Amino acid sequence: MAVSQAANLQRQVPLLYGLLLINSLAVAITHRAQAPLSLTLSAPGVLFTITIIRMIHWLRSSRTGLPSPEEAKRQLRLVTMVAAPIAAAYAGWSLSLAPYGGPFEQAHVALYISTTVIGCIFCLVVLPQAALLVALSVLPAFIIFCFSKRLLTFATIGINVALVLAVLLRVLFNGFEHFRKQVKSSSLLATQHHELQRLNEENRKLAMTDSLTGLPNRRQFYADLDAWTDQNTGLPFAVGVLDLDRFKPINDTYGHQVGDRLLEAIGRRLRATAGPSVQVYRLGGDEFGLIDTQVADFARTCERLLQQVRAPLRIGEIVLSVGGSLGVAQYPDAGTKAADLFDRADYALYHAKHVHGGGVCLFTPSLETAVRADRAIEAALQASSFEEELSIVLQPIVELASGRLSAVEVLARWSNPMLGEISAMEFIAIAERSTAIHSITRAVFKKGLKAARQLPDCVAVSFNISACDLTSASTLAFIRDEIASAGIAPHRIWIEVTETAVMRNADAAAQALQAFRDLGVGIALDDFGTGYSSLGYVQRLPLDKVKIDRSFVGALDTEEGSTITSAVITLCHTIGLTCVAEGVETEAQRQTLAEAGCEHAQGYLFSKPLPLAELLLRCADAQASWLDSDRRTAVA
Known part of the structure; x- marks a missing residue:
């Protein structure tokens, strides 16, 4: 409050002193010929000097900005203290000029006192106690002066001025009350604004800070x-x-x-x-x-x-x-x-x-080409019609004991009009970083189930599902609906998931796979041994088969590799799972796996991935063995 009052006074007090100087100078000039020099020169000179000093002080203080609360209170006290003496001094000086001059000069004195006191009161509107002291210092002497003239005109002027000042002081106090409430409201708003800024800053910091580590987020x-x-x-x-x-x-x-x-x-x-x-x-x-x-x-x-x-x-x-x-x-x-x-x-x-x-x-720039290639593939994935551009091939899975075809793994092939043939290893990885993988999975399932209806009933069909598919409720629902409407025995359908896909969210993966298993669909863990899965994870998942990664099969010619693979097969049998070996390319590998008890295998030793038409030709003789070297040579 005090600061606001002082700030207003910094603007208004210099005006007050200016008004006082101009009006007083006018009175001194009009009385210069009638009154002695002590009243027209000496006395006003002293008053004007004091007034000018005070005016310069206030002008300087206005340039220093807002005062502190303590400084503001000191200024208010000083203004209140000097208001009455200065007002009384000017009133006394002007009244001392009244005996000199004619009626016009006396009327000028009356006009000077009434207008000047009203102007001063207006300038002190934010400090009503000082305004009241000014009025009380001037008004009694002025009324006495007016009645001492024993003229109705002067008496009327005195009464009129007294009434005007009374009303003016009432208005002043009402205005000050409004000013006080406004300052209080402004102060409250400023406090609330400051608090809001503080809270916003805290919220900004919280929004920009990781709650766990305390690091920026x-x-x-x-x-x-x-x-x-x-x-x-x-x-x-x-x-x-x-x-x-x-x-x-x-x-x-x-x-x-x-x-x-x-x-x-x-x-x-x-x-x-x-x-x-x-x-x-x-x-x-x-x-x-x-x-x-x-x-x-x-x-x-x-x-x-x-x-x-x-x-x-x-x-x-x-x-x-x-x-x-x-x-x-x-x-x-x-x-x-x-x-x-x-x-x-x-x-x-x-x-x-x-x-x-x-x-x-x-x-580095050497990676720029790979980035651009990935982006080109990603753009093509978003614009492709997989029903038209995507095709499938079938990788035979052979039963090692009988040599018969037991299943096929459905593999996607993509030929884009702009990019040509694109490796599955390239586009699948990129598709998994976007939503395109779901469209690919749906297209592969539809084409694979259509092919399954043309295969012998003894041949199962195995599909790969990515980590993204396992967390997509709509994709999983689509697959379940397709299986239900395919007209194929559910036990002929297998779903393969990799260790990486399972490890992203083991609980969600187990729940999704169990829903398929409840339909009668078999579940296989692909690329076993390449991730971080443990026996605990394998036991928690609703698995039927484990596919041993080709890296283990490729190391079968070493004692260590053979020992590890045999241990994996034994482990799977212990917990009730059958094994499928991937990437079998030599007869020695096949024999080692068969001796270790591995039930199924796939790889170029038996056949490369085949289009459906070629596979159907191979399946014409249901009793033919896929271990026949002559048949393998013919296929190759």
Whole structure:
């Protein structure tokens, strides 16, 4: 309140003093010929000097800005103290001039006192106590002056001025009350605004901070990345995306609480190791982001960070160890837009994880071709009609004991009008990063079930399902509906899932696979041994078969490889699962697998993947053995 009053007075008091000087100077001039010099020169000179000093003081204080609350209160007290003496001094001086001059000069004195006091009261509207003191200092003497003239005109003027001042003071106090309420409301609004700003800032920080690790989150990462690229200074900086290896098994084995504590510890290590030029972010899950403004040292920084990630961590009584993969993109070499830098850092991460098996991968021009090829495939996937462009081939699966065809694995082949023939290893991986994988799965199932109706009843049909399909309720429902309407015995249909697909969400995968198993469909775990699955996972899943990865089969000619494969087959038999060996290419491998007790096998030893028409020709003789070398040679 005091600050607002002082702020208003800083603007109005100089006007008050200016009004006082001009009006007083006019009175002194009109009386210069009649009154002595002591009243027209000396006395006003003293008053004018004091007034000018006070006016200069207020003008200077107005330039210094708002006073502090203590300074404002001091100014208000000072104005209240000097208001009455100054008013009384000017009133006394002007009344002392009344005996001199004629009726016009006396009327001027009356006019001077009445108008000046009204003007001063208006200037002191925000300090009513000072205005009241001014009125009380001037009005009694003025009324006495008017009645002392013993003229009706002067008496009427005195009464009139007294009434005007009374009304004016009432209006002043009413106006001050409104001013006080307005200041209070403004102060309340300012307080609320400040509190709102504080809360907004806290909310902004919360929105930009990861609640688990205390690191800036994905939103802050994108905001900072946008800011760096928008500056367009040309100075290089590096963007990194770091993903933890083996975190998923730890999280599933020991629970989310241990997983969260592990992420907290990793976050602290990264922040402590990064250095002043590196900002660390948690992007979500087990993924972290980095922005480093010192590109020259970023390679060493990456190595230090990965060393800290790989170092064992003790969580309670448990000692845990994870790895890390880091993809890096540098501005401006890898791009000048935030989205391009992140995409290319993420692509480098994918390359580091899946090609290098961990470590650091820098996005370089050599990867640009791969990125463009991937994007071309991704664009073609979004625009393709898979019913027309997608075809299937069937990979025979042979029963080792009898040599008869027991099943076929349905494999997708894609021929795009613009890109030509595209390897399944290329387009499936890209499709899994978008929604195109669901359309591919649906098209393959429809074509595969149509082919199954033409195959002998003794031949099963096996389909692959990706990790994305397992979490898509609509795709799973479509597959169930297609199986129900296919007119094929459910036991002839097999669904294959990889270890990687299962490990992403073991509980959801088990639930989805159990729904298929309830229909009578068989479930096979593909590429067994290449992921991080354990016996516990295998037992939790509703499995019927395990497909041994080709990497184990390829190592059968070594003692160690043969021992491992035999152990896997024995393990599967122990828990009631049959085995299918993949990638069998030599007779020696077939014999070793048969001796180890493996029931089924597939590979180029028996046949390459065949179109339906060729497979039907081979199936014409239902009793023919696929182990016949002459028949294999003819097919090859």
